[in-house]
Amino acid sequence: AQSVTQPDIHITVSEGASLELRCNYSYGATPYLFWYVQSPGQGLQLLLKYFSGDTLVQGIKGFEAEFKRSQSSFNLRKPSVHWSDAAEYFCAVGFNMEYGNKLVFGAGTILRVKS
């Protein structure tokens, strides 16, 4: 069955430091991968997505992610974190149903930024 694992429940980084959030997926077919960010009490905002092609994808707010098929991973990175990046981050895989596509999400990683 399809699943997404985000091994880190919480991560704390200093402002200005680099960030990497881990995501591993289990899916038998070609994965379509997404990262979303959620601020407290809010909906999800799309950061970036991977469908095909270049395995390093750029997103909004200076985020990037790299798809590694051999490791079944899609880790999110940012070279320099800002205090406004504090939020919860969700990795998701697009799963093809009979008549459409649903997203299967990981449990999320809460990012705290210390000044």
Add this chain to the structure above:
Amino acid sequence: DTGVSQDPRHKITKRGQNVTFRCDPISEHNRLYWYRQTLGQGPEFLTYFQNEAQLEKSRLLSDRFSAERPKGSFSTLEIQRTEQGDSAMYLCASSLFRAGPQETQYFGPGTRLLVL
């Protein structure tokens, strides 16, 4: 920019009452999804519509839940005889589907339900 909107944003109800949530998708998006998110978890798929047709339902969607999308525009999600276990954030997403599996879903702000 009119994104996905949801109403109400918050709802407190007593156990056994019925509640209805509304979602307005991005204009011209033909697919609309409902997800449920409980505390500390990622969203879980409930159901989805292509235009006005409800094409998929999760086993999470008990018979107390019903969703509609009349005329293929806005959608409503109704929960009858609410239970405390229904307390969650209900998220709506929409997408413009043309062909193939590549599809991007855009989410609304969610409706947070608390059942007392």
